[in-house]
Amino acid sequence: MAAASRRILLTSVFKPFAVDDEFGSRAINPVELYHNQVTREQGPFSLRMFHRTWSLMFLRENISAPCTVLDFPTRARFIRELRTRRYDIVGISAIVVNVGKVREMCRLVREYSPHSTVVVGGHVTAIPDIERLIDADHIVRGEGIGWLRTFLGENPEAPIRHPLIRSSFGFRVMGLPMVQDRKTRSATIVPSVGCPMGCNFCTTSAFFGGKGRFVNFYRRGDELFRVMCEAERHLGTRSFFMMDENFLLYKKRALELLACMQAHDKAWSLYVFSSANAVRQYDIRQLVQLGVEWIWLGLESSESGYVKLAGTDTLALTRELQAHGICVHGSTIVGMEHHTPDNIWRDLDYAITHDTVFHQFMLYTPMPGTALHRQVAAEGRLLEDVDLADTHGQYQFNFRHQAISRDQSKVLLDAAFRADYERNGPSLFRLMRTMFDRYRRYRADADPLVRARAERAAGQLRGGYMAALWAMERYLQPTNPAVSERVRGLRVELGREFGALSRLSAAAVGSMVSVALRREASRYPAGRPLEPRTFVERTNGA
Known part of the structure; x- marks a missing residue:
């Protein structure tokens, strides 16, 4: 047929x-x-x-x-x-x-x-x-x-x-739905799939060939640039989520993309995945001019031995990036082979000390298809009675760890999330702090494209973000006064920078946000149950 x-x-x-x-x-x-x-x-x-x-x-x-x-x-x-x-x-x-x-x-x-x-x-x-x-x-x-x-x-x-892909939909925070417009909407771009670093637990690397292999859809920066121009034209976006497991690893393609952006006056913002060793290929100026505003970065234990972390001080790297307004999304593995109940908090505390804008914690999990799964299975340590529906890194171990029980693994995972939140505050606060650092450092930059990105950050900060800080400060004050005071400090700095009108607006709108915030927390302490809407799309005469 x-x-x-x-x-x-x-x-x-x-x-x-x-x-x-x-x-x-x-x-x-x-x-x-x-x-x-x-x-x-x-x-x-x-x-x-x-x-x-x-x-x-x-x-x-x-x-x-x-x-x-x-x-x-x-x-x-x-x-x-x-x-x-x-x-x-x-x-x-x-x-x-x-x-x-x-x-x-x-x-x-x-x-x-x-x-x-x-x-x-x-x-x-x-x-x-x-x-x-x-x-x-x-x-x-x-x-x-x-x-x-x-x-x-x-x-x-x-x-x-490449299809036209809006990065997300159904966005809500603080009890309110968020309307995404041209200023905030992002498009997803997939330059390649797989990752040649080949970490033993990585399902993506294993699925697309394993260590040293990946499938590259766009080898040159100009090819990628054309795809991004299409997304900009049809979706009205200036921000791009680069769904590539290690986008910055391919420096030649990234710098070719930068040259295209500069030649065509594109003040785009990029959100990327990268390994620490790949980030270190660039000086900070190149990252800023490329429009990198968010990097998902693995922060596994220094004892893990993964090549992607070799020779890199991730704490110094994170502080440098965020000082320049580049949000770091840390990712830390809980329950690695060397972890015990006595030593694991040394690694978790160090990870939390990075104070990244976002932080993912995942259990060390032998997922089917990975090198780790083959190793643990050969050692006879896979737990045969664990339902595959519970094998995802956010519940409990699916294997026998030498020092940490299955029940302990869940307790440790939840505690890591809570400690990060309690010490560093809401990620939304950390995001605004880093955006303000970007604005202050680059608002008068000699490069007009860099200045344009800084002004975009200022537009968001002087608007709804200040109102969110007003509500956040008051919500946290009874339970976490230290973080509440840090939130207040940022709100005061923003008010000083953006003037009396922004301060008045923040208080007026913030009082309404506060009502929604408290209502959401009261009704849904564990988070409102949400499901994605259904999409039906027909092409080629279907």
């Missing part, structure tokens, strides 16, 4: 996610990156947002066949799609914890669309013997665009077409 005549349904697994159910959903594991893994112990200050299933969007964009994307459907909506439209191929993308939902969706396809070919991809395919757990016709591991093009009889080597 010709590709153009085959109809394709590409779908994520069904919601709800933040509940305990028979399909493997867990209330403790919502489909929210920040509220799940970063700000979850920050009460009403936790950042709430969702992200699309980007893999489905890439697949849809790179085939010519009629295609429907169903992102975050309910189970009933998925059934309705199968019953009301005829599909030759049903593709399901999922991660490991959602294997129960994949099993159920495969069963539903057999029941309601028995003529369809079922294809399953994503990290769920790393599960050993996945073929015996689900009823699928094809299991696709690794990058799937080439596979699907080949399966449809299309050219697998054709250039990759």
Whole structure:
């Protein structure tokens, strides 16, 4: 059958996610990156947002066949799609914890669309013997665009077409929904997938080939620049989340992108992932001119031996970056092999001392497909009775640690999140502090593009952010007066910088924010239960 005549349904697994159910959903594991893994112990200050299933969007964009994307459907909506439209191929993308939902969706396809070919991809395919757990016709591991093009009889080597991706949706904080406009909206760009650093616990590196390998969609800076121009034109964005596991590692491409930005007067802002050794390839001026305003940085223990940290003082690096207005998002692994209940807080305290704007804590977890999983399995230390739905790094160990029990692992993880929040304050406060440092350092810079970014930060600070500080200060005063005083200090500095009108506005709007903040904290102490909305998108005549 010709590709153009085959109809394709590409779908994520069904919601709800933040509940305990028979399909493997867990209330403790919502489909929210920040509220799940970063700000979850920050009460009403936790950042709430969702992200699309980007893999489905890439697949849809790179085939010519009629295609429907169903992102975050309910189970009933998925059934309705199968019953009301005829599909030759049903593709399901999922991660490991959602294997129960994949099993159920495969069963539903057999029941309601028995003529369809079922294809399953994503990290769920790393599960050993996945073929015996689900009823699928094809299991696709690794990058799937080439596979699907080949399966449809299309050219697998054709250039990759990048979809238009808004970085997030459904953003809420402090009990209020946030409207994203041109000044605050970001687009996601995926220059490559995988990471050649090959940390033993890393699912992304393992999934796309392991150490020394990755799949590079855009090798040159000018290619990347054109993709970003398209996103700017259609989405109206000036900020880009570069979904690349180690974007700064490829310095030649990054500097080529910088040259394009300078030649075309693009005062773009970039949010990137990077390893410490990759950041050290650049001087701070290059990072500032490139518009890097946020770096996700691994801060694993100095005893971990990972190459990406070799020879780098991460504390000094973090302080230097944030002094220049570059927000650092730290990531720390809890329960590494050398950790014991007696020594683990030495590493956790050191990580918290970095005072990064955001901080992710994750349990050391042998995920299927990784080198760590193979090692622990060979040693006979995997816990066979742990449900795959509970294997995600935010609950408990799925293996026998030599010094820390499974129950202790959860206690330590939660304590790390709480300690970071109690000592350093809400990430929202840290974000504003770092943005103010950016503004003060670069508001009079000789480079007009750098000045433009500094003025964008000032626009946000003199507006709603000051009101948020007013409410935050008063909310924290009874329970954490030390942090409340630091919040007050920043608010006073901003008021002094931006004038009497900004101070009056902050108090007026802040009183209303305070009401919403306290209401949210009272009604939902563990965070308001939220689910992503459903997306249905049809292309190529679908």
